[in-house]
Amino acid sequence: MPELLSDEDKGKALGRLTDWRNDEGAFARTIELANFPQAIQVVNRVAEIAENDNHHPDIDIRWRTLTFRCTTHSAGGVTASDVSLAEEINGVIDAIATPPE
Numbered sequence: 001m002p003e004l005l006s007d008e009d010k011g012k013a014l015g016r017l018t019d020w021r022n023d024e025g026a027f028a029r030t031i032e033l034a035n036f037p038q039a040i041q042v043v044n045r046v047a048e049i050a051e052n053d054n055h056h057p058d059i060d061i062r063w064r065t066l067t068f069r070c071t072t073h074s075a076g077g078v079t080a081s082d083v084s085l086a087e088e089i090n091g092v093i094d095a096i097a098t099p100p101e
Helices: 007-016 036-053 080-096
Strands: 027-032 058-062 065-070
Touching: 007 027, 007 080, 027 080, 036 058, 036 065, 036 080, 065 080
Parallel strands: none
Antiparallel strands: 027 065, 058 065
């Protein structure tokens, strides 16, 4: 089973993860995209990465607003796999997202 990160390690990771927050045993990020198709494009790309990594975030889709939550359910909290996935999600957002008008 993956090892949970210490509070210190979570703090260090959040210092590097722009726009992420510690949210009840998970790292979470909410972003508003320019439109619904762009939001779904981000979700689809994250889904490909998650499937490849065999580590899947919880994703909430509300029109053009997405919330990602990364946690390792089997470990009961945040692990190194969640930090890695959050970094990959940031890369997708940086590559695809344009701010809403």
